[in-house]
Amino acid sequence: MDCETLLELIPEYAFGVTEPEQSRLIEASLPHCPQAAALLAEYRTLQDELRSGVAQVEPSPELGARLMTAIAEPLPFTPHPPAPAAVPSAEKTSPSKARTRVMRLAWIAAAAAVLALVLTNIYWFTRVNALTESQAQLTAALNAQNNAFVLTNTDSLRWVRLPDSQEGDAAAFMMWNEQSKTGLLYARNFPALEPGYSYHLWLTRPNERVFMGVFTVDEDGDGALLFNSPEPIDQFSWAWVTSESPNDPAPSTTNESIVAGELDPA
Amino acid sequence: MDVMFSPAEDTELMRRIAERDQQALWALYQEYGKAVYSLAYRILENTVLAEEVTQDTFLKVWHQTTRWDAEKGKLKNWLLTIAQFTAIDRLRKEGRQPAVHADPIEDTDESLLTSKNEARWQEESALHMLVSQLPEQQGALINLAFFQGMSHGEIAAALHMPLGTVKTRLRAGLHRLRELWVESADQTSKQ
Numbered sequence A: 001m002d003c004e005t006l007l008e009l010i011p012e013y014a015f016g017v018t019e020p021e022q023s024r025l026i027e028a029s030l031p032h033c034p035q036a037a038a039l040l041a042e043y044r045t046l047q048d049e050l051r052s053g054v055a056q057v058e059p060s061p062e063l064g065a066r067l068m069t070a071i072a073e074p075l076p077f078t079p080h081p082p083a084p085a086a087v088p089s090a091e092k093t094s095p096s097k098a099r100t101r102v103m104r105l106a107w108i109a110a111a112a113a114v115l116a117l118v119l120t121n122i123y124w125f126t127r128v129n130a131l132t133e134s135q136a137q138l139t140a141a142l143n144a145q146n147n148a149f150v151l152t153n154t155d156s157l158r159w160v161r162l163p164d165s166q167e168g169d170a171a172a173f174m175m176w177n178e179q180s181k182t183g184l185l186y187a188r189n190f191p192a193l194e195p196g197y198s199y200h201l202w203l204t205r206p207n208e209r210v211f212m213g214v215f216t217v218d219e220d221g222d223g224a225l226l227f228n229s230p231e232p233i234d235q236f237s238w239a240w241v242t243s244e245s246p247n248d249p250a251p252s253t254t255n256e257s258i259v260a261g262e263l264d265p266a
Numbered sequence B: 001m002d003v004m005f006s007p008a009e010d011t012e013l014m015r016r017i018a019e020r021d022q023q024a025l026w027a028l029y030q031e032y033g034k035a036v037y038s039l040a041y042r043i044l045e046n047t048v049l050a051e052e053v054t055q056d057t058f059l060k061v062w063h064q065t066t067r068w069d070a071e072k073g074k075l076k077n078w079l080l081t082i083a084q085f086t087a088i089d090r091l092r093k094e095g096r097q098p099a100v101h102a103d104p105i106e107d108t109d110e111s112l113l114t115s116k117n118e119a120r121w122q123e124e125s126a127l128h129m130l131v132s133q134l135p136e137q138q139g140a141l142i143n144l145a146f147f148q149g150m151s152h153g154e155i156a157a158a159l160h161m162p163l164g165t166v167k168t169r170l171r172a173g174l175h176r177l178r179e180l181w182v183e184s185a186d187q188t189s190k191q
Helices: A003-014 A020-032 A034-052 A062-071 A095-143 A147-152 B007-018 B022-044 B047-062 B075-093 B118-123 B126-132 B138-147 B152-159 B163-190
Strands: A157-163 A171-177 A182-188 A198-205 A208-215 A223-228 A238-244 A257-262
Touching (some): A003 A020, A062 B047, A182 A238, B007 B022, B007 B075, B022 B075, B126 B138, B138 B152, B152 B163
């Protein structure tokens, strides 16, 4: 699915009204269209505000107590036989018969208590199963929130500007959250690519160079890359972008960088 | 106004809940219980069902049937998402129909609103006000899709509206809502 079509469908996808097959196509295409991923993140934030912006209504005071009762550990069951029934003075009952009556009442009370406990357990077992059944749907829905959602949390946002290595007009901006492994690179005024070539992003630290991803640019030289690092981005010290040929057996860094810069948070 | 825990406090709270600290769950309920209940009530419009959904939401957290990832968003948003899906799921299981008037499409926006009183609309956030002000029943369609979990086909059937019209107006409404929301945020930041 091309990026333009994807952008058109993002609002409906975010609100869960796309057909299942459409949703699968969208999810498969999102990693290749950072603009759509960023738009989806905006709609997720909008939805957060819709949820939290409803009129606030106070629940009953007992709700909290019921919740805590539901999670409390069950007390051990200790049957308490009832007190012996009073015997009219006019009647005389043998000790063995009285004992039998007491035992019978005790067993009845014990059986009733056990039945109540079993019914209660069945009820909560059924409730937990019902909750578990809905877990699959909920997990699938939550997992649909892609990595772009990370960047909506601006509390610990970091960004750097990568200037042109050849003193030209090219530049790139890289953003990531503190301790995050997900980042966004936005390229501006990059040179047009030769047919089949692409730009590669690299992050480096002492004795290690890690390939982060591939992107292209449009006719204005603008492009974007949403990438995932195997380690928190904070652990790297430099970022640079090269132009690579598809005929290379493996991504390399023999080509000169287009932009490069130190990952010193702004 | 709710005073939210900081991200670090949320993380600590969830760590304690994972260790079966009941006091931590109580603290979580005290902090976010009203917001969860309010959203459930907004969807279900029934106090008993809303309370059950609220309890189910916190039980899911307690039983760790779903896990919060701090990198993916704030704890409150995660809780409210669980509450929303749980409430919609309950709405479907109850076989309840949303309070929607099945009027012809020529009717005005008011005919498609639920039976909420005006006071409630005024209590809702500015974003909800933007939704209510969208033209051509777009706001009502957004509410049905988001708060009732209805598909295009279900909305079309409920409103006796052509499916194509539902798709077109809902898409236009979502685009317009985002534009208004961004404009509103820009104006707020300039003040």
